[in-house]
Amino acid sequence: MPRERGQNVVATNRKARHDYLIGDTYEAGLVLTGTEVKSLRAGRASLVDGYAFIDGGEMWLDSVHIPEYGQGTWTNHPPRRKRKLLLHKTEIVKISHKTKEGGYTLIPLQIYFSDGRAKVQIAVAKGKKDYDKRQTLRERQDKRESDRAISSRRHLGE
Structure with a gap:
């Protein structure tokens, strides 16, 4: 085998x-x-x-x-x-x-x-403390929103 x-x-x-x-x-x-x-x-x-x-x-x-x-x-x-x-x-x-x-x-x-x-x-x-966890979630959400904004701009420009 x-x-x-x-x-x-x-x-x-x-x-x-x-x-x-x-x-x-x-x-x-x-x-x-x-x-x-x-x-x-x-x-x-x-x-x-x-x-x-x-x-x-x-x-x-x-x-x-x-x-x-x-x-x-x-x-x-x-x-x-x-x-x-x-x-x-x-x-x-x-x-x-x-x-x-x-x-x-x-x-x-x-x-x-x-x-x-x-x-x-x-x-x-x-x-991590609770505020560290919230900060991490906030950063992740901000990055997601900025990525969406960038991709929507790209789609509008095409």
Whole structure:
């Protein structure tokens, strides 16, 4: 059976960019059980409440929901369990220093398969305040309106 190539995105945390200011991003491997891999390959996962943390020099992913595999039996996994992330020790130390600065947290942005291996993209992020979120929405709306005005001018000029 030939190995799959490229990147196959399973789940994306779209709310993360709204709620956080995204800093550095890292790609980490996931330690999974067999039924978790099968459930991910079926395209089922949710990153909404997920977060990562460092404990004893190891990085862990918690509260990410990977539903039970439909054809699984007693070997099925619990949907929300702690999963180990695979990163280089130097990356873990660098992330640890950043999160100890204060105000920073580790959030998963997406889970995907890269060349057949399950990966998660995590970000060092800082929570936005309500006024920051409103400012971002206002900027997006202003840009949309200006783009519409420019395109309508173009159409009138033709």
